[in-house]
Amino acid sequence: MARIGVFICHCGENIARNVDVDRVAEAAAQIPGVAHAESYRYMCSDPGQRKIREAIVAQGLTGIVVAACSPHMHENTFQNAVEGAGLNRYLCEMANLREHCSWVHSDREEATSKALELIAIMVEKVKRNQPLAPIRVPMTKRALVIGGGIAGIQAALDIANAGRDVVLVEREPSIGGHMAQLSETFPTLDCSQCIMTPRMVEVKNHPRIQLYTYAEVEAVDGYVGNFTVTIRRRARSVDESKCTGCGACTQRCPQKKIASEFDAGMGQRPAIFIPFAQAVPNLPVIDRTRCTMFLKGKCGLCAKACPAGCIDYEQTDTLVTEEVGAIVMATGFDVQPPTLYPEYGSDPDIINGLQFERLLSASGPTAGEPRRPSNGEVPRSVVFVACAGSRDPARGVPYCSSICCMYTAKHALLYKHKVHDGQAYVFYMDIRAAGKNYDAFVHRVIAEEGAQYLRGRVSRIYRDGDQLVVRGADTLSGTALTIRADLVVLATAVTPRPGSDALAQKLSVPYDAFGFASEAHPKLRPVETNTAGVFLAGTCQAPRDIPDTVAQAGGCAAKVLALFSADQLEREPVVSRVNEATCVACFDCERVCPFHAPEHRELRNRAGDLLRVVSHINEGVCAGCGLCVVTCRSHSIDLAGFSDEQTFAEIGALAPF
């Protein structure tokens, strides 16, 4: 005889505001099979959970319905509570009175009666629940990190230092990402390279990190604990085992005027090049789209210059397969080019923030001295424009790029440090300096460095002779401004790295309208994704600065290590099972399953003779989606915890109402 306990949560006021919880408790107690019903303000709190545990023991309850929020939110919480009282965790169900009822209805009377219906449905279900035991499967305790910027480097080092092997894949010829391009970092003005490059070397020398640069993730198969990843190693056209990084090839290359990606177009590189002096690995790569040998079939000067005979024009891409148990996505960001607004024109002296970083960097094309791209002179007046594309739903992106207020203040400061008599102007919408010591930094830039902050937008930029004319509004004084500038730096919007959406698809990770990967829960599961075993670090999820990125990457590492801490992977026992007696071996289930869980099982008699072949679901792979259940023509498949019998009982529960 079922003895079901119903526990109704007020969720503060979230549910109680629109649902008469006391009346629901009274009515629920009358449902056949319900032995106990009560309501409480916060059922998820310690006293709330204690109520459940005590009732189970005192009343000998055989099943629990918690009528509260979404099971996405707290199913695990209540299952743990039930388990603490000695009841199988799968004998606990949730009726969603918040998202499915109180939040979406305004009529209290109707919401109250719907709440009771939702509870009655779950009571009928839980009466038919069976105790289930978790499934244990082996796992590969090795992680894949995709992206070798500061996020990927931090995650890889944290995991590797804890004693787990890591495969780090970077698309570019060197790791380092955008942070290696930066001059100094706000608000402490640490030299970016000085704090970044030692970490890059650490990655290269770490015995537990397998580094693939100039490589991309081609395919991802499998599931948490057991991913099989195919990695495409693009042909460097250089034999990595022999190359010493002497650079003779790069100096001999006749192509010298290719815009350098590392210098954001502010400097030039040859067709065979090492991206920057501190690159890891410090090996050249041939840009086949620009190399004369590949375009015209002759040249070969780099091969002649190489003392070690490393140049290999015939090299081809290779595919490697790696087995891993967890994946960290850390693919980073890009900044938009400074050409979004046609009324600003396209002038060589209008650049974006990343380009200005390269002009300020000691490793940059001007050795750290800001110079105008048009004529190489030191700019005497620089206009910085914040929100040049961000927070502009009509023409740019609607979101805040989060880092621009701070790096623009830093730019103004570094410019003043390098050009003492120069004038910096900053057009801004409002200043968002919410990090530790950030606001003080901005005030220092305004008060001590003399940067002139102007609240308003720039309407037009045009060239007048040797200078640029910037026209804009100062909305605090209500005046139109015309400023003559030698250089204009636009803080353009932060966007996800191109191709990160395609990668997210390979990883089955959802992403938003702008291409930023979506976390499982914005507050409680910020580094997890809805795909088990895949985690997010850094700006592939949202624009953020270096401290936040490093913290989040560390969070990813902790999640990966926690996953690897168990001997075996425990999986939810909500999986499909085949009734072998009725299976007709049509294998429609095999065709519809997105996870390749159905297998062919041979049934043999004692003598070993083959009787027939039936479908068998691999429990380690099954995700419990139920596609096979609805497809099976002989009704031979049932999903544990979601059987046909339970579903029909749930529908039947609505009949009395």
Next chain:
Amino acid sequence: MSVAFYPGCSLHGTGNDYAQSAHAVCQRLGLDLTELEGWTCCGSTPAHNTSALLSVALSAQNLRLASDQQRDSLVVACAACFNRLRSARHEMAHDEVLRGRVEHVLEAPAPLDVRVDHLLELLLDTYGLDALAARVRRPLTGLKVACYYGCLLVRPPEVMAFDDAEHPTSMDRVLAACGAETVDWPGKTECCGANLSLSRSDIVVSLVDRLLDQAKRAGADVVAVACPLCQANLDVRQTDVTAQTGHRYDLPAVYFTQLVGLALGAGADELGLDKSFVDSRPTLAGWLS
């Protein structure tokens, strides 16, 4: 598609060279530009400065006429009329209360079935640039034109939905199809001072001075406009600019239709080139037969 032409008051008065050249162009392209029968003033600035209902109702009345005359679209040349008509349509479509009041005044349903198109849109979208280029008889090769859009054609963008509000290129594309070289200049959507021409001519003089200076610096031979008031300010006020600032420009301000007409083979008289204060004929002599 059946269209009616809404000239507005200016094109029957000071801007009749705009009307003349618009008709010359459309006639040569085989575009019907029959005037809307019984049209009335759009109310212009005086109406919408005094009564929001009046300003919308005046435009609604003209749309009502177009609808009654089974026209799909009302084609407008004057930027101010165009702005009023499109704004009225937008406001009626987005404000039910206002629409009800307008219907009460009109004693008829709000005529939201009639589109409002600018002459530039007629050439660009209905006729097409390739077709226009094919009809060019005297390409304006070598003529440098600063296309001036002013305020009312493009703003506010959510109402006008005309081109890029900050960097429009419609007129540039039309004139480029006629062979002209349009210059990139910063003044294309700056204000000319509009009707302050009479009450605060000092402001108009300073604005016109800046516009002409920018156009001249960009190397323009002429400024092309799509608004009778812009044309008047840029043209008539040049003598005042010279008197007050000492800057002498001699830069003709012509309607874009006059340049298109020229390219299509129309003569100076047909296009009303004799009507402006700064005579454009010496500059355009090379293309006048």
